[in-house]
Amino acid sequence: MSKILLVVGARPNFMKMAPLYFEMVKTPGLDPLIVHTGQHYDYVMSQAFFEDLELPQPHHFLGTGSGSHAEQTARIMVEFEKVVLAERPDLVVVFGDVNSTVACSLTAKKLLVPVAHVEAGLRSFDETMPEEINRRVTDAISDLLFTPSPDGDENLIRDGVPESKIHRVGNIMIDSLVSVLTKINQDHQDQIVGRFGLEKRRYVLVTLHRPSNVDDRNGLAPILAYLNKLAAEIPVLFPIHPRTRKNIETLGLGASLHAGLRTVEPVRYREFITLEKNAGFVLTDSGGIQEETTYLGLPCLTLRPNTERPITITEGTNELVDMSTIERQSAKILAGRWKQGRIPSLWDGRTAQRITKVVAEYTAGK
Ligand code: UD1
Ligand code: UDP
DSSP states (O other): OEEEEEEEOSHHHHHHHHHHHHHHHTSTTEEEEEEEOOSSOSGGGTHHHHHHTTOOOOSEEOOOOOOOHHHHHHHHHHHHHHHHHHHOOSEEEEETTSHHHHHHHHHHHHTTOOEEEETTTOOOOOTTSHHHHHHHHHHHHOSEEEESSHHHHHHHHHTTOOGGGEEEOOOHHHHHHHHHHTTOOHHHHHHHHHHTTOOTTSSEEEEOOOHHHHSSHHHHHHHHHHHHHHHTTSOEEEEOOHHHHHHHHHTTOGGGOOTTEEEESOOOHHHHHHHHHTOSEEEEOOHHHHHHHHHHTOOEEEOSSOOSOTHHHHTSSEEEOOTTTHHHHHHHHHTTOOOOOOOOTTOSSOHHHHHHHHHHHHHHTO
16 A cells, blocks of 8 residues: 655645545555645635535644744644654655645655655746745655646756656646536525625626735735725625735725725635636636636636746636736726637646556556
C-alpha cells in the first residue's frame, strides 16, 4: 500500500484536493490521507468546504493559522515535519500556490519524500506576488508536475524541468465544479439567488483579496468607489474575504460603502458556484474564479495587471482590467457585447483520474 499525504491549507486548495482524494480512495494500492495546515480556519473559509465537498475530517490538522509570510511558512514546516516523520509517506501531494504549498513541499523534499505538485507550471512573471515565489520554488523541487494547460508545460521546460516529470492532466478545479453542478438543481439555485435578494443574470458578483488591491488605501479606496458606482446601475454582491474585510475596517473605509453594494461574509462553495453560474458577470482578482467563469462561459473581469492563467483570456471569457478600463469593459458586458470563449482542452471533470493513474504507476515503480 502506498501512503499519500494530500496537503491543503487555504480556501482554493480544498476543491482541488477533493476529487483526487475520492479517486485515490477507490484505487487499489493507494492510501490517501488528508493533512490540513490550518492556514485558513474560519468556518466559511475551511470547514464549510469539507462539508460541501463531502470530505471526511482531515486525518491531521496542524492549526498553524495566520502570521507574516516567514512566521506562517515556518510554523507550517515545523508542524508538517512531525507528520511526515510519523507517517513516512511514499508521496506528498501539494496543490496550487499558497504558503502551505511551498512550506510542505520543502519539508517533504528535505526528508527525501517525493513531491507531486498539482497545478504546476503557472506563471504570472510578477515576483511582487507571493504566489509566484511559491510556484517557482515548488515546481523547482517537485518530482511529478501536473499541469492544467500547455502554457504550464512551456513554462516548466523553459525553467529546465525535465519533460519526463511533466504530465499535462487538465484542470482539477473543474472536476469539483462539474461535480457540484450536478448537485444544485434549479429550485435550489432559485432559492439561493433569491435569498441574497437577487434576480438571475441581473447582478454582478465581486471577490477581491490580492494584497496589491486590498492592502492599502491607494488600491482599495478607488475600487470601492467604483463598486459604489456600479451598484447604482445593477445590484452588486460582494462576499468579502477576511483579509479585505480587515483592511476595510483598519483603513476606515466601511462607511463609504453604498447601500446597493451588498457586502456579505465569504460564501460556502455550493452557494458560491450557484451565485457564479447565475451572475451577469464576475469581477475578481481570484485565480480560480478566472477558471470557473471560463468553464461556465460567464464574462469575467480580472482586476490585475497580469494573470498566471492566460488561457482564460486566449480561450476563455476573461479579460484583465485596471481602474482606467474597468468601466468601459463592464459597460461592454452589460450591453451584451462580450466574447463567447470555449472550454480549454482537458478541463473535463476527469483530471483526478489522470493524476491518479500517474501516481499509481509512479508509486508502484518505486
Ligand atoms: C491566501 C493565499 C492566496 C490565496 C488566498 C485564497 C498565500 C501567500 N496567500 O491569501 O494565494 O489566493 O489565500 O483565499 O498563501 N484570515 C482570517 N480567517 C481565515 C484566514 C485568514 O481572518 O480563515 C485573515 C487573517 O487576518 C490573515 C489574513 O486573512 O492574516 C490573510 O490570510 P493568509 O492566509 O495569510 O492570506 P490570504 O490573503 O488569505
Ligand atoms: N469561493 C467560494 N466562496 C467565496 C469566494 C470563492 O466558495 O466567497 C471559491 C471559488 O468558487 C473558487 C475558490 O473559492 O472555487 C477560489 O478561491 P480564492 O479566490 O480564495 O483563491 P485563489 O483562487 O485566488 O487562490
